[in-house]
Amino acid sequence: MKIYEKAPAKINLLLDVLGKRNDGFHEVEMIMTMVDLADRLEMEELPRDTIIISSQAGYIPLDEKNLAFQAAKLIKERYQVRKGVYIHLDKHIPVAAGLAGGSSDAAAALRGLNRLWGLHIPEKELCELGAELGSDVPFCVTGGTAIATGRGEKLEPIDNPPQCWVILAKPPINVSTADVYGRFRVDELKSHPSAAGMVEAIRHGSFTEVCDRLGNVLETVTLRLYPEVAQLKESMLRLGADGVLMSGSGPTVFGLVSKESKVARIYNGLRGFCKEVYVVRMLT
Numbered sequence: 001m002k003i004y005e006k007a008p009a010k011i012n013l014l015l016d017v018l019g020k021r022n023d024g025f026h027e028v029e030m031i032m033t034m035v036d037l038a039d040r041l042e043m044e045e046l047p048r049d050t051i052i053i054s055s056q057a058g059y060i061p062l063d064e065k066n067l068a069f070q071a072a073k074l075i076k077e078r079y080q081v082r083k084g085v086y087i088h089l090d091k092h093i094p095v096a097a098g099l100a101g102g103s104s105d106a107a108a109a110l111r112g113l114n115r116l117w118g119l120h121i122p123e124k125e126l127c128e129l130g131a132e133l134g135s136d137v138p139f140c141v142t143g144g145t146a147i148a149t150g151r152g153e154k155l156e157p158i159d160n161p162p163q164c165w166v167i168l169a170k171p172p173i174n175v176s177t178a179d180v181y182g183r184f185r186v187d188e189l190k191s192h193p194s195a196a197g198m199v200e201a202i203r204h205g206s207f208t209e210v211c212d213r214l215g216n217v218l219e220t221v222t223l224r225l226y227p228e229v230a231q232l233k234e235s236m237l238r239l240g241a242d243g244v245l246m247s248g249s250g251p252t253v254f255g256l257v258s259k260e261s262k263v264a265r266i267y268n269g270l271r272g273f274c275k276e277v278y279v280v281r282m283l284t
């Protein structure tokens with residue numbers, strides 16, 4: 001039997017860091033949602049007790065370093081599954097982009113293997129397993145829109161933001177999440193974005209308010225290290241996006257656009273100097 005799972009990309013509508021924790025991670029407050037740019041996982045049971053990963057993308061690890069492999073290994077160990085699995089990753093989400101591509105693959109593997117092996121693991125337990133793999137994985141298990149606190153693993157679902165176009169642009173640089181958090185200094189912040197304000201904006205269903213409330217404190221690090229990310233933000237705004245922000249630790253920048261008539265102009269304007277541009281919708 002073959003089963004399929006979609007692994008959508010996430011964006012952070014808001015990312016605040018409250019301080020450093022004793023375990024080396026940072027205490028965060030984030031509002032995350034999904035967009036319809038997705039990897040697709042194909043999973044098939046193998047008679048031998050082994051995990052095999054393949055992908056058309058030549059630039060990701062296919063061994064134990066792959067987060068989908070780690071998800072399969074974890075679920076097999078924890079639930080004593082002695083069967084094997086072949087997982088093909090049809091990658092569409094850019095790698096190391098701030099869009100949680102690897103985390104979403106891990107979450108989709110957890111959901112998929114739960115079905116494939118008839119394990120009946122409740123979603124809450126899948127999220128706990130996910131937290132062992134990475135801070136973004138629990139949110140990728142549930143999807144939707146949520147406030148994420150702790151190191152990102154404590155989730156409270158909220159309404160979806162108003163539907164709009166999302167233009168994603170990834171400059172050709174690789175950003176390490178650990179490096180960005182490592183350089184972040186909370187005492188250098190002039191102000192914090194308001195998660196409560198963003199929740200209200202979403203509750204009102206107000207696209208304009210959502211655009212006004214966007215904020216990501218990790219921009220203080222990534223934009224300083226890579227001025228091209230700041231330039232990309234300026235270009236998107238100049239081309240007419242209604243709200244613009246860097247996602248996660250970057251370097252992908254997203255623009256929110258309400259009018260379809262503006263989308264082609266922004267896309268074409270960006271493509272003049274940035275190769276990786278995607279036009280997608282919020283997953284609502």
Ligand SMILES: C[C@](O)(CO)[C@H](O)COP(=O)(O)OP(=O)(O)OC[C@H]1O[C@@H](n2ccc(N)nc2=O)[C@H](O)[C@@H]1O
Pocket residue numbers: 012015024025026027028030098100103133134135136137150151152177178179181182248249
């Ligand atoms: C930037 C975001 O993607 C925003 O959604 C997340 O906060 C990071 O999520 P992630 O990539 O799943 O992060 P993990 O794989 O758990 O951690 C990668 C590294 O980022 C740093 N890290 C991550 C999350 C967090 N709350 N504090 C941290 O300091 C740690 O140095 C960690 O070693």
Ligand SMILES: Nc1ncnc2c1ncn2[C@@H]1O[C@H](COP(=O)(O)OP(=O)(O)OP(=O)(O)O)[C@@H](O)[C@H]1O
Pocket residue numbers: 059060061065066067068089094095096097098099100101102103105106136177248249250
């Ligand atoms: N299934 C996978 N897909 C993509 N990258 C993976 C995968 N498994 C492991 N990796 C590795 O994880 C690293 C980060 O890739 P990923 O695309 O998840 O980053 P990201 O979008 O910045 O994630 P986040 O937003 O959660 O920080 C890469 O260096 C990549 O080699």
